[in-house]
Structure formats: C-alpha cells, structure tokens
Amino acid sequence: MKLRGGQDVESGGLTGRLYASVGPSGTGPRRTYVLLHGIGVSHRYFARLHRELALAADVYSFDLPGFGDAPRPSRQVPVGEYAAFVNEVLADAGVRSCVVIGHSMGTQYAVELALQEPGLVAGVVLMGPVVDSSRKSALAQALDLTRDAVFSESLTSNVVVFSDYVRAGLRWYLTQLPVMMEYPLESRVQGVSQPVLVMRGSKDPVARHPWCGQLAALAPRGSLAEIPGQGHVCQHTAPGLATAAIRSWVRAADGFGVTP
Numbered sequence: 001m002k003l004r005g006g007q008d009v010e011s012g013g014l015t016g017r018l019y020a021s022v023g024p025s026g027t028g029p030r031r032t033y034v035l036l037h038g039i040g041v042s043h044r045y046f047a048r049l050h051r052e053l054a055l056a057a058d059v060y061s062f063d064l065p066g067f068g069d070a071p072r073p074s075r076q077v078p079v080g081e082y083a084a085f086v087n088e089v090l091a092d093a094g095v096r097s098c099v100v101i102g103h104s105m106g107t108q109y110a111v112e113l114a115l116q117e118p119g120l121v122a123g124v125v126l127m128g129p130v131v132d133s134s135r136k137s138a139l140a141q142a143l144d145l146t147r148d149a150v151f152s153e154s155l156t157s158n159v160v161v162f163s164d165y166v167r168a169g170l171r172w173y174l175t176q177l178p179v180m181m182e183y184p185l186e187s188r189v190q191g192v193s194q195p196v197l198v199m200r201g202s203k204d205p206v207a208r209h210p211w212c213g214q215l216a217a218l219a220p221r222g223s224l225a226e227i228p229g230q231g232h233v234c235q236h237t238a239p240g241l242a243t244a245a246i247r248s249w250v251r252a253a254d255g256f257g258v259t260p
Contacts, residue, residue, distance in 0.1 A: 001044040001160050001236075003051075003061060006069065011088035012081065016070045017063035018089060019043055021054035031057040031250065032095055036086065036113075038104025038130070039180050040173050041164040042068025045157065046103070048239035053246070060093065062086065064109075068164065072172050079183050083112035087120065099250065101125040103235060104206070105176075108183045114192045123195045123253060125246055128204055128232045131181055132211040138177060144205045145232070152203040152231025161233065186218055195221045195253040199245060201230030201238075223249060 003019040010016075023030050033053050035046045043050070043061040053059045063070040064082055086109065090098065100121050102110030107126040114121040131141065149158050165173065189196065196219035200207045209226070216222035225245045227234040235242045 001047045001156070003043060003047050006043075006063070008070075009089045009092070011085050011092075014065040014073055014077070014081075014085050016065045016085065016089065017043075017068060018093070019050070019061040019063075020059070020093065021050065022058045032098040033057055033059045034086070034090065034095070034098045034100045035059065035061040036100065036102040036106035036109045037062065037064065037067065038102075038106045038128075039176055040067065040168045041104075041161055042167070044068065044164060045160045045233055045236045049101075049235040049242055052239045052243040060090065060095065060098075062089075066172050066176070067168050072169075076175050076179060078179060079108045079112050080116070082109045083116050086113055087117050090120065096120070097122050099123040099125065099246075101127060101246070103127040104130050104232070105180045108180065108185060108188075111185065111188050111192060114194055115188065118193060121194055123197070123250065124192060125197045125199060125249075126189075126215065127199045127235060127242070128201070128207040129185060129198060129212065129215055130206060131183070131185070132206070132208060133186060134211065136181065138181060141181075141206070147205045148232045152201065152205070153233055154237050157231075157233045157236045160236065186215065189215055189219045189222075192219055193221070195223070195249075197223050197225060197246065197249045199225045199227065199234070199242070201232060201234035202226045202228050203230060204232045204234070206232045221253070223253075225249065
C-alpha cells in the first residue's frame with residue numbers, strides 16, 4: 001500500500017516524509033488535496049484514496065513526524081505544531097490553496113491548519129473525527145477501535161493499520177495519545193470559516209452518527225456524508241465512494257474556484 005517517491009521534509013526541528021502526485025505544468029488549474037493521517041498510522045492507509053484523487057488533482061500525503069518512515073521527535077508534539085509543520089512543508093512545495101482531508105486524529109490537524117492558515121485552506125474534510133465527547137476516555141476509544149477492527153474492517157485495512165502501530169511503537173503512541181484526547185474539536189471547528197465536510201463510514205463505532213452530526217452542525221458551513229457499509233477506515237475500504245463524496249461536496253460548496 002506504500003506510495004512511491006516519498007521525500008524527507010523538515011521544519012521546526014521536526015522531520016516527516018512527503019508523497020506528492022502532481023500533474024505536469026501547463027495542463028491548466030487543478031485542485032490540490034492534502035491528506036493527514038491519524039495517530040499511530042501513516043500515509044499507507046490513505047494510498048488508495050491518494051491514487052483515486054490524483055487522477056484529476058494534485059495530491060500530497062504525509063508520514064507525519066514520529067509515524068511511518070519518519071523519525072520520532074524527542075518530545076510530545078501538540079496539534080498546533082503538527083499543523084504548522086504541514087503548512088511550512090506545503091509552502092516549500094509551492095502549494096497556495098488546498099482542500100485538507102484529515103482522518104481520525106488527522107481531523108484535529110486539519111482543523112488547526114484551517115484556523116492557522118485560512119488563506120491556504122479552501123475546505124476541510126473530517127473523516128472519522130475524534131474524540132467523541134460522549135466517549136472521551138482512552139478505554140472507550142480502545143474498545144471502539146477493537147469493535148471496528150473485528151466487525152467493520154477488511155483484512156488489508158487491519159494489516160496496514162496494525163503494522164503501522166507496531167512501527168510507531170507503544171511508547172510514542174502513548175506519548176501522543178493525551179494530545180488527541182485533550183484536543184477540543186467541538187469548540188475549534190466552530191471557528192473554521194471554510195466549508196467543512198464531516199464524513200463517516202455508516203458502520204464506524206469510533207466516529208458515531210450523533211457525534212458527526214454535531215460537528216457538522218457546529219461548523220459554520222458544515223455538511224455530513226456517510227459511506228454505506230463501511231467502518232472507520234472507509235478511505236481504504238471504499239476509496240471510490242469516498243472520492244465521489246468528496247468531489248460531489250467540492251462541486252456543491254461555494255468558494256473553491258477550481259472543480260476537479
């Protein structure tokens with residue numbers, strides 16, 4: 001599932017890895033998508049969605065510092081610092097406008113990036129957002145992830161996710177877990193002026209329907225979409241459906257300028 005051609009990127013003392021699929025110059029304007037993974041994992045569970053989107057757009061995926069092939073920082077990294085890291089890397093890559101797609105904890109980075117850089121982020125997709133305020137404990141999240149893996153995911157999605165967990169290591173996962181648990185997504189999303197799409201698999205026990213509906217209602221320009229029959233990692237198990245939902249939302253939302 002790994003994408004080819006990744007390159008190491010550095011900013012603010014942090015090192016990550018960037019995977020870019022960019023169309024040739026002179027082919028006209030193209031939408032740009034940026035994919036931000038969640039805690040413990042890497043770009044690999046985004047690879048199928050990355051390839052689908054890249055058929056008609058420029059796409060950038062990350063191994064954020066500490067995950068995938070990126071070295072671990074020597075300290076805990078706040079959500080805002082990850083967002084600043086992504087912003088600097090995108091600026092160096094020449095990205096001036098993008099739709100940011102975050103999954104799980106990546107939704108926190110996506111929201112923070114939209115708040116930090118409203119001129120860069122044209123829209124935000126929150127896939128399987130966390131953490132549900134009605135289930136705000138590490139135990140509840142662990143049980144929901146286990147339920148998802150057993151009842152809602154494919155074998156390949158479980159292999160990708162759990163092998164990435166092993167690579168990240170328990171110590172680094174537990175270092176970043178409090179950051180995820182404490183991030184106030186409900187209050188932060190209220191400040192996002194850009195269009196926001198909250199997306200979930202209809203069988204996702206982590207990002208449940210009431211929670212996702214609440215987030216969509218809190219965002220000033222929020223919408224909700226569900227991928228039928230899918231779990232938490234719907235971008236891997238149903239990349240075509242996820243791509244179609246994102247493109248339909250882009251076409252319907254105001255202020256995007258370019259429609260892929």
